Amino acid sequence: MRFLFLLCTLLIIQNAHAVKALSITKVAQGVYVHFGKHEMPNKINHGAIANIGFIIGGSCVAVIDTGGNPEQGFALKKAIVKITDKPVCYVINTHVHPDHIYGNIAFKSDKVKFIGHNKLARAMSTRGQYYIDKAADQLNIKLTEKNIIPPDIPVKKKLTIDLGGRKLTINAHPTAHTDNDITVFDRKTQTLWMSDLLFLEHLPVIDGSLLGWLTELNKLEKKTYKIVIPGHGPVVTDWPKSLKLEKKYLQILLTEIREMIKQGKFLEEAIKKVGYSERKKWKLFDQFHKKNVTAAFAELEWED
């Protein structure tokens, strides 16, 4: 028994120190992504399920989302050091969801500025305690308030940062996937880091506004990008074709729920009937669809 205890302790210590560098893929010159698996955040993956990564400029590096737990943040940091000797100067959090911000602590330093939506700090504050409790319960990771790091630079509309001969434009969006989404555009490679405004393979999750999300998608659809990086799913080079499935899913929710409300039908029925034609096209449909219908119904019943 004592031996077992010792072994466990040793394993834990070893684990804490020997974080492996995160697997990353170069998707454009100086643009690196770690691709998350399409899984529910759980005690095995500890919430590390999202696409995260970084962009290297002439003088420094911008991290875009830090991962689903502190360890993933440290693993990402290690991956950066392996590829470049340039220091990290910015951490950009695309929105408040845990799978994108829990690695923040790995980058906390006087030399690093955190950037996020104007409403990110408030969202972190109102959700913080809930997220911390849930992390212990559902992800088996221990977090404190120190892990929830609000932005040093809030973005109200637009901000351009310079990584040294490489400019990134950060756009703050009105309520869509959440009420604090930002996207990052790299002029050099014409890459849009869209994060969770775009879901591919993994069912889109509504935590903001269905109408708002569709509005933002309609705007982005008209623009030209060489490469688009989603928050979940593979990198795509056929914009705006790659947007079709997500838009269709959201559009179906909108049309079918509006019709049910018009007919005087209730939420309980909508949950049972709306959107099932799309079921086979998505992973994690059964895990998120009913919640999406609930959120969309609660939003749309106030439309007129």
Place this chain on the structure above:
Amino acid sequence: MKKKFLKVGFITLIMLPLLAMAAKDETNWNNVLKSQYFSGIIIEESDNVIEIEAPYRAEDPALVPVKIRSKIKQTKDRYIKKLTVFVDKNPFPFVGEFEFTPETGRADLAMRVRVNSYSYIRAVAEMNDGKFYMTKKFVKASGGCSAPIGADLDTAMKRLGKMKFKMDKGIKEGEPALTQLLISHPNITGMQMDQVTRFIRKSHFVDKVKVTFDGKPVLTAKIDIAISADPNFRFYFVPNKKGELKAEFSDTSCESPTRRDMCTSGKSYSTSYIVNP
């Protein structure tokens, strides 16, 4: 073989506390709620007067659709006077009490509630003859009370106070008519806030709702933080002529999510709707 048994035993040992946690536990009702709300009263557990419909596993713990279905007609001789609803394991288990009259026609009530952990939802019906009946339904959900405030807080705050009635088109004179009342209010539990950027933990919720038809009460409710954001109620009343259906609500703000001794009354709102059967 022996090894295998040992393994099973070990797993069982680990699982025990987990099993206990997930068990359908009624201690809060038996030890606290019953004496707090129904001291000295005999309550018969029965599904013959009312029954609860709710999803066994809730998709969104902050918005769980719950329906209480009455199995008796509201008549002058025998009617449900009051329904009291609880979510046993919520930090503040009292969901609300809802008063009906014979004019209600049917004492059915649908609403959306927050469920904070695996828990029984229970409803107690108080009859006009002084009898009490209780029914319950177990629901698997967690985090409903501390779950983030409605995704778009700014929109919610701007819309606060707005109300809507929705009724079927074919309302018949003298027959119970299904009515939906939508109230726009973020119904902040006060548990959503935290200390990260020093936000104040204060609840802000709808505490009273009154629906009348031509001045006569249809539904009178005293409710609390377990009601979801944008409270939504479905109920019946009997329109016996053309008249005005009116809803009024007030809100309150309390210093703590779970105590009601330090509260400040908020504002009152009202709306009306002409019913023409």
